[in-house]
Amino acid sequence: MNDSEEGRGQQLGPLDEEHLITSGTRYSIKGFRFQPPYVLKRAAVSSIANSKEQEQAEKEKVNQEMTQLKPQINRLCCPCPWDWTLFQGNCYFFSKFQQNWHDSVTACREVGAQLVVIKSDDEQSFLQQTSKEKGYAWMGLSDLKHEGVWHWVDGSHLLFSFMKYWNKGEPNNEGEEDCAEFRDDGWNDVPCTVEKYWICKKSATSCTKK
Structure with a gap:
C-alpha cells in the first residue's frame, strides 16, 4: 500500500473528532461538509431574537398609530342608532x-x-x-x-x-x-x-x- 492509499484509508481518531466539533471551522471529508452543532444553535437563537425584535417593532408601530388616531376617535359621534x-x-x-x-x-x-x-x-x-x-x-x-x-x-x-x-x-x-x-x-x-x-x-x- 502506498502513501496515497494509506492517506485515503486513514480514519479520524477521537481527538480529531473533538477538534472537528469544537474548532468553529468547516471541514469537507469525502465530499461531505461538516459544521459544528453550536454554530447551528447560535444561528437559531439569532433568528428567534430577530423575530421578537420585529414583533416588538410592529406593536410599537400599532400603538403609535392608535395614539395618533385617538383625538379623531374621540371626536366621532353617533347621535342616532343605525338605520335611523x-x-x-x-x-x-x-x-x-x-x-x-x-x-x-x-x-x-x-x-x-x-x-x-x-x-x-x-x-x-x-x-x-x-x-x-x-x-x-x-x-x-x-x-x-x-x-x-x-x-x-x-x-x-x-x-x-x-x-x-x-x-x-x-x-x-x-x-x-x-x-x-x-x-x-x-x-x-x-x-x-x-x-x-x-x-x-x-x-x-x-x-x-x-
Whole structure:
C-alpha cells in the first residue's frame, strides 16, 4: 500500500473528532461538509431574537398609530342608532313593513321612542316628503278618547295652527276613522286597524366635546 492509499484509508481518531466539533471551522471529508452543532444553535437563537425584535417593532408601530388616531376617535359621534335618520336634533325610524296603529305605538315604545309627534312646520315638511317616498305612514295622532278631539300619543292637543295639514275634506270620520296617517301632501284619518308603515321619533344623543 502506498502513501496515497494509506492517506485515503486513514480514519479520524477521537481527538480529531473533538477538534472537528469544537474548532468553529468547516471541514469537507469525502465530499461531505461538516459544521459544528453550536454554530447551528447560535444561528437559531439569532433568528428567534430577530423575530421578537420585529414583533416588538410592529406593536410599537400599532400603538403609535392608535395614539395618533385617538383625538379623531374621540371626536366621532353617533347621535342616532343605525338605520335611523337625524333631523334637527331628533332621530326618526321609518319602518320597513306595515302594521296597525296600536302595534305601531307599541313598536316605538319598545325601542325607547314614540310614534311621531309633530312639533314644527319644518318637521312636518320633512316627514310628509319622506312618507311620500316610502309609503303612507302612521303618526302618533288619534281621536280615540273623544270623537273629533285629536290628541298626540304624548297627551298634548293638536294645535289649531296644524289643522292646515289635513287633506281637503279631512278628517271626515268615515267608518270609525280614529287614527291619522301621512297621505300624499297632507294628513288623512283612517281606521286604526288598517296596516300601514309607521314612523318612530326620539331625541338624538348629545355629543359632548372632550
